[in-house]
Amino acid sequence: MKPSEEIIRIDQVSYRYHGRIPALDQVSLSIGPGAKLAVIGSNGSGKSTLLQIICGLIHPEQGTVFFRDRPVSERTLRDKAFLKFFRERVGFVFQDPDVQLFCPTVLDELLYGPLQLDLDEKEALARAGEVMQMLKIEELRERPSYMLSGGEKKKVAIGAVLTMNPEVLLFDEPTNGLDPKTQVFLLELMLALNDAGKTIVISTHDLSLVAELEAQVAVLSEEHRLEKTGSAAEILTDEDLLLKVNLIHEHVHYHGQTVHTHIHSHYLFHKH
Amino acid sequence: MEKIPSFLTAAAPPEPEVRGAGPRLRTSFVNKGMEYAAAVLRTGFIQWETSAQKGFFQGLDPRVKVLFLVFFIVLVSIQKTMLSGAATAFFLLVLAVSSRLDLFKHYGKILLLTLVFGFLMTLPSACNVFTPGDLLWTVFHFEKSYTWGPITVPQEIGLTAEGLRRTALLSLRVMNSLSISLLVFATTPFMEFIKALQVFRVPDVFLLTITLAYKYIFIFVQTVYDLHLAKKSRLTGGESHREARKWVSGRLAFLFRKSQQQCEEVFKAMTVRGLTTTVKLRRLPPPAVKDGVAGAALLLIGFLLWLL
Numbered sequence: 001m002k003p004s005e006e007i008i009r010i011d012q013v014s015y016r017y018h019g020r021i022p023a024l025d026q027v028s029l030s031i032g033p034g035a036k037l038a039v040i041g042s043n044g045s046g047k048s049t050l051l052q053i054i055c056g057l058i059h060p061e062q063g064t065v066f067f068r069d070r071p072v073s074e075r076t077l078r079d080k081a082f083l084k085f086f087r088e089r090v091g092f093v094f095q096d097p098d099v100q101l102f103c104p105t106v107l108d109e110l111l112y113g114p115l116q117l118d119l120d121e122k123e124a125l126a127r128a129g130e131v132m133q134m135l136k137i138e139e140l141r142e143r144p145s146y147m148l149s150g151g152e153k154k155k156v157a158i159g160a161v162l163t164m165n166p167e168v169l170l171f172d173e174p175t176n177g178l179d180p181k182t183q184v185f186l187l188e189l190m191l192a193l194n195d196a197g198k199t200i201v202i203s204t205h206d207l208s209l210v211a212e213l214e215a216q217v218a219v220l221s222e223e224h225r226l227e228k229t230g231s232a233a234e235i236l237t238d239e240d241l242l243l244k245v246n247l248i249h250e251h252v253h254y255h256g257q258t259v260h261t262h263i264h265s266h267y268l269f270h271k272h
Numbered sequence: 273m274e275k276i277p278s279f280l281t282a283a284a285p286p287e288p289e290v291r292g293a294g295p296r297l298r299t300s301f302v303n304k305g306m307e308y309a310a311a312v313l314r315t316g317f318i319q320w321e322t323s324a325q326k327g328f329f330q331g332l333d334p335r336v337k338v339l340f341l342v343f344f345i346v347l348v349s350i351q352k353t354m355l356s357g358a359a360t361a362f363f364l365l366v367l368a369v370s371s372r373l374d375l376f377k378h379y380g381k382i383l384l385l386t387l388v389f390g391f392l393m394t395l396p397s398a399c400n401v402f403t404p405g406d407l408l409w410t411v412f413h414f415e416k417s418y419t420w421g422p423i424t425v426p427q428e429i430g431l432t433a434e435g436l437r438r439t440a441l442l443s444l445r446v447m448n449s450l451s452i453s454l455l456v457f458a459t460t461p462f463m464e465f466i467k468a469l470q471v472f473r474v475p476d477v478f479l480l481t482i483t484l485a486y487k488y489i490f491i492f493v494q495t496v497y498d499l500h501l502a503k504k505s506r507l508t509g510g511e512s513h514r515e516a517r518k519w520v521s522g523r524l525a526f527l528f529r530k531s532q533q534q535c536e537e538v539f540k541a542m543t544v545r546g547l548t549t550t551v552k553l554r555r556l557p558p559p560a561v562k563d564g565v566a567g568a569a570l571l572l573i574g575f576l577l578w579l580l
Binding site: 017020052055058068078080083085087091098102116126130133134146162165167193195198 | 277278280281295297314499502504505507519526529
């Protein structure tokens, strides 16, 4: 991918928590505008860390992240103009919506972002209304966030990011802890937003979500390196790779007196 | 799926010329607080990592270390000679080296605290007003001495040789006490240290409470840090102190609710696992022979140091 075709470029990024625990090791990746990218890997492989680095919430020890060819670093984000430019274009939906919701009511939550962007209140209210309608949360408008269910909190957290109209949406483990209906709703929402031109980046170990999203896939290994990138079809049929990065496992069970061993995932493989 | 709102399909605003020359953001008190929060997590991790290294003290039974801590603190407090104090300091240095501690950091902390809480705090007592003796260095010179009732201010006020000897001895005691404490804390995982308090017959319920409180500090700090990151992701510019204070107070309420919830859930989890009015924790296994030998050797060395 040529630099002009990239919206985000991650160049040789390494990160360690507390300067000691490795989370990412020399990861390089390019994301084009309007792309769908799923970062997959087992627990602790560094998926969430990578998303937080892309969003400029934490900063790599080595390597650089570029957004539209501009480096995203602690120093550049101290520039008010660049911070505004970056934050209004890159939105982050946290795994735990509880940490993301801090305003008194759902409506305040949806208005927070637009008001930060200096939109007038009328326009901000119009945006909030449209987003509530799309997410089917209009009846929650005056409710405080602690009075919401898990699925409702997730919708409000997404809505709070959407009212800022970012170009790039980063979803950290989006379907974790959600009921099947909300999971489907979320999947359809991500597809619709992508159709509308948004770049979608998710971190997940839910292989069915990756397949349904038909995303490009970046696989992180347990050694925190980028193991492979490719299309969903290409990655999800590579049993050796998925076994290696611990996203599927060998499963032993009995059929009467006969012992069977086969590769098993909760989505793709259950061969005999 | 409802129709996507029209504003979400609108083109992004034009890119401003942003090359780092514009006004800069100042670090808010919230950000500074978050740096401290991150430091708490880092310190906890480093303590855990250091205590997991292979070294002399790391390999000892935590009960031996707790007894060593108490015995040597008492010993250091009753030492009366500089020689005994200096020999103890040297012995503690040997223990730190054999436990593979980062000496620069270990003694950096010790010397700083000794300077503040040992030397500087006891230095005034080295004046001839409090400790009579041979004047080594005159600080003030009056025309004559003054007496008010039982208080006499001599003509010359300064530091005496006797006073400086006492200050040095006290500073040495502070330094040795800190060395002992930090050596034990750096080489013992906190949870093991708490368990080792069983040797003093500390009730299990008390140990469990400390363990839960310690664990919760880390959960709490991590939650606070996550809250900060979530807000940072939606902040498009600087914020006033007023706004920051408003956010902090709102988050305090959230943390209070969350803590209460967690407390109730932990209690339920303990209840389903058989919690009654009496808490029973696993007893530590009997110490190994090597721990007994090491404990006896430390006791003997301590006694010899006291005799010096």
